Amino acid sequence: MRxxxxxxxxxxxxxxxxxxxxxxxxxxxxxxxxxxxxxxGLFEEFGEEKVRNTPISEQGFVxxxxxxxxxxxxxxxxxxxxxxxxxxxxQLANQAAKLRYMSGGQVNFPMVFYTTxxxxxxxxxxxxxxxxxxxxxxxxxxxxxxSTPYDAKGLLKSAIRDDNPIIFFEEVTLGGIKxxxxxxxxxxxxxxxxxxxxxKDVTVVAVxxxxxxxxxxxxxxxxxxxxxxxxxxxxxxxxxKEIILNSVKKTGRLVICEDAPRxxxxxxxxxxxxxxxxxxxxxxxxxxxxxxxxxxxxxxPMTEFVLPNESKIIDAIKEALRYENKTx
Amino acid sequence: MSLMNEELVLMYRKxxxxxxxxxxxxxxxxxxxxxxxxxxxxxxxxxPVGACTNLLPEDHITSTHRGHGDIIGKGADPKYMFxxxxxxxxxxxxxxxxxxxxxxxxxxxxxxxxxVGAGIPISTGSALAQKMLGTRNVTVCFFGDGASNQGTFHExxxxxxIWKLPVIFVCKNNQYGMWTSASYAVSVRDVSERAKGxxxxxxxxxxxxxTAVYEAVHEAVExxxxxxxxxxxxxxxxxxxxxxEGEEAYGWVYRSPEExxxxxxxxxxxxxxxxxxxxxxLTEAQVKEIREEAKNEIEEAVKFAExxxxxxxxxxxxxxxxxxxx
Numbered sequence: 001m002r003x004x005x006x007x008x009x010x011x012x013x014x015x016x017x018x019x020x021x022x023x024x025x026x027x028x029x030x031x032x033x034x035x036x037x038x039x040x041g042l043f044e045e046f047g048e049e050k051v052r053n054t055p056i057s058e059q060g061f062v063x064x065x066x067x068x069x070x071x072x073x074x075x076x077x078x079x080x081x082x083x084x085x086x087x088x089x090x091q092l093a094n095q096a097a098k099l100r101y102m103s104g105g106q107v108n109f110p111m112v113f114y115t116t117x118x119x120x121x122x123x124x125x126x127x128x129x130x131x132x133x134x135x136x137x138x139x140x141x142x143x144x145x146x147s148t149p150y151d152a153k154g155l156l157k158s159a160i161r162d163d164n165p166i167i168f169f170e171e172v173t174l175g176g177i178k179x180x181x182x183x184x185x186x187x188x189x190x191x192x193x194x195x196x197x198x199x200k201d202v203t204v205v206a207v208x209x210x211x212x213x214x215x216x217x218x219x220x221x222x223x224x225x226x227x228x229x230x231x232x233x234x235x236x237x238x239x240x241k242e243i244i245l246n247s248v249k250k251t252g253r254l255v256i257c258e259d260a261p262r263x264x265x266x267x268x269x270x271x272x273x274x275x276x277x278x279x280x281x282x283x284x285x286x287x288x289x290x291x292x293x294x295x296x297x298x299x300x301p302m303t304e305f306v307l308p309n310e311s312k313i314i315d316a317i318k319e320a321l322r323y324e325n326k327t328x
Numbered sequence: 329m330s331l332m333n334e335e336l337v338l339m340y341r342k343x344x345x346x347x348x349x350x351x352x353x354x355x356x357x358x359x360x361x362x363x364x365x366x367x368x369x370x371x372x373x374x375x376p377v378g379a380c381t382n383l384l385p386e387d388h389i390t391s392t393h394r395g396h397g398d399i400i401g402k403g404a405d406p407k408y409m410f411x412x413x414x415x416x417x418x419x420x421x422x423x424x425x426x427x428x429x430x431x432x433x434x435x436x437x438x439x440x441x442x443x444v445g446a447g448i449p450i451s452t453g454s455a456l457a458q459k460m461l462g463t464r465n466v467t468v469c470f471f472g473d474g475a476s477n478q479g480t481f482h483e484x485x486x487x488x489x490i491w492k493l494p495v496i497f498v499c500k501n502n503q504y505g506m507w508t509s510a511s512y513a514v515s516v517r518d519v520s521e522r523a524k525g526x527x528x529x530x531x532x533x534x535x536x537x538x539t540a541v542y543e544a545v546h547e548a549v550e551x552x553x554x555x556x557x558x559x560x561x562x563x564x565x566x567x568x569x570x571x572x573e574g575e576e577a578y579g580w581v582y583r584s585p586e587e588x589x590x591x592x593x594x595x596x597x598x599x600x601x602x603x604x605x606x607x608x609x610l611t612e613a614q615v616k617e618i619r620e621e622a623k624n625e626i627e628e629a630v631k632f633a634e635x636x637x638x639x640x641x642x643x644x645x646x647x648x649x650x651x652x653x654x
Contacts, residue, residue, distance in 0.1 A: 025460070049460060054487070055483075055486060055487065055490070057483040057486065057487060059449060059479055059480050059483050060449050060452070060480065060483025060484050060486065060487045061449075061483075061487065062449070063446070063448070063449020063450050063452065063453060063480060063484070064449050064450075064452045064453035064456055064484070064487060065453055066449070066450050066453055067390075067438070067449065067450035067451060067452060067453020067454040067455075067456065067457065067467075068453040068454065068456045068457040068460070069453070070433075070438055070439075070450070070453075070454065071388065071438065071453065071454040071457035071458065072457050072461055073456075073457045073460055073461070075453075090443055090446055090480075091446070091449065094442075094443050094446060095441075095443075095446055095450065099439060100650065101424060101648065102421060102424050102425045102429045102431075103420075103421050103424070103425065103429070103431040103433070103439065104419070104420065104421035104422035104423075104424050104425065105422075105647045106421070106431060106432070106433045106434075107431075107433045107438075108650035109650075110650070139648075140648055140649065142649075162650075162651070163649075163650035163651050164649050164650050164651070
């Protein structure tokens with residue numbers, strides 16, 4: 001099969017959906033260029049009406065996207081960096097997330113909030129967040145965080161066709177990685193997870209940039225005779241709880257990896273959910289591998305200390321395996 | 329451009345509906361019949377009526393926490409509005425929104441809003457959609473003097489100006505943002521001066537003169553329909569009641585009774601009524617009849633709301649997503 005990068009996959013999804021539906025358009029800061037190449041060539045093909053550069057004015061253009069979605073268009077609003085979503089928080093939290101519900105379901109807001117997330121390397125704390133958890137806590141916003149080119153394309157196409165507001169997080173550190181993406185069209189259902197690797201000793205739930213690191217950790221542990229199953233939910237909301245429960249039922253041990261601060265993280269939520277619904281399957285306490293609970297520092301030694309990584313995943317897996325419940 | 333006699337009578341009738349709605353809502357609040365926060369627009373009726381008389385059914389409006397008047401101005405039925413205020417299943421939003429969040433997309437009312445200034449970018453986006461879809465529809469964005477200090481106001485005027493969007497920003501300057509005077513909180517004497525910063529036309533009119541509002545908005549709507557972009561219209565008016573019903577409990581005196589009395593003498597409804605009588609468009613008997621009609625309409629609406637069923641508790645978790653999935 002042909003191999004393309006994550007960013008190329010995203011670019012194809014934009015292009016195909018804009019060709020398919022004239023109501024789809026993209027707006028945001030510097031989308032004519034696309035800082036990471038995600039919108040490359042779109043301006044040339046679709047023109048400036050459909051590939052609409054905005055002023056640096058997040059509240060204004062996010063609200064405008066919401067108004068356009070409620071009035072017959074299907075906007076993709078590009079934030080450039082996940083941290084910039086905070087600038088438009090009222091429009092996201094009080095408007096996009098609530099307007100359909102508050103109107104008694106009178107109108108739909110078919111739109112995608114698209115953003116690059118994560119640390120592309122020494123970007124410090126205002127350009128490196130994965131602001132997933134804040135939005136998980138806002139009911140009715142769907143959230144997608146794919147980890148492969150294949151998933152990115154299939155999920156983005158589905159997100160653009162969905163009639164609800166969806167946040168699509170693109171992983172900055174995965175932008176250049178290549179993967180199998182078929183030439184022919186396909187979609188991936190929002191809310192459907194994927195077992196990236198089968199195993200029997202421990203389940204690792206890993207999202208976004210953590211998924212390839214978990215796979216690499218699993219590869220190394222295989223040599224030590226440890227069999228790791230890696231589950232990637234791909235969609236954060238709605239969560240594919242079943243895929244995780246079924247895996248934990250098999251392995252009895254769970255490590256959750258997320259590149260985000262620890263408290264009230266998505267990892268915390270998965271942990272709580274499996275504690276409630278899968279307690280009887282567990283042979284060991286659930287482990288979370290996350291960032292330290294601080295803003296991401298600039299200087300490399302500190303950055304490396306704060307970020308989750310493969311060796312921290314390996315440590316957590318080993319710890320989960322070492323645990324023996326002597327009270328049972 | 330001058331208004332026909334019949335149009336003046338319709339405007340008079342609509343202003344009376346708004347007044348009767350707001351007076352009734354206030355009374356019901358004090359009786360404890362309706363819950364939550366209630367912001368009424370008594371004294372400001374000329375603004376939505378003057379503005380919306382220029383609009384077609386397919387044009388859009390956005391409104392504010394003090395939005396009942398705007399919504400009636402655009403054609404909403406007081407029956408479903410009261411049902412919403414009562415939290416009934418028959419309300420515009422099925423009891424999910426309440427007083428500050430009434431919408432009727434079928435009438436182009438794309439939402440009141442509980443966050444000051446939040447409707448301004450949404451109206452801009454609605455106008456963007458109209459432009460991209462190639463319609464000649466326009467969006468009227470109602471907001472207050474307080475909202476003109478929000479970032480959303482400034483960002484949206486800029487965006488609408490650079491994209492030449494068919495949106496008319498109608499500021500109801502009722503002199504107060506909550507309990508703080510606009511003369512303290514707004515850096516310019518007239519909110520309309522702020523249009524200069526965005527290179528769009530800005531005018532200030534007497535917001536208690538329904539004809540003046542109509543004419544200013546008329547010109548702006550024409551500009552917008554012709555693709556000449558947005559305008560800002562400031563309508564100076566006055567909020568007869570407090571920011572919210574029940575605020576007297578705070579005991580905070582932020583304006584003088586004399587000031588309020590002075591503005592009440594400039595009642596927008598009596599002003600039009602006088603004109604209709606003096607020009608012989610209506611007789612005293614007709615005026616009485618129309619006032620009676622408006623009162624009856626509101627009584628009927630309240631009756632409908634009272635008799636309507638409450639939502640089922642589980643309705644809170646139904647119909648969460650478009651497409652039906654949960």
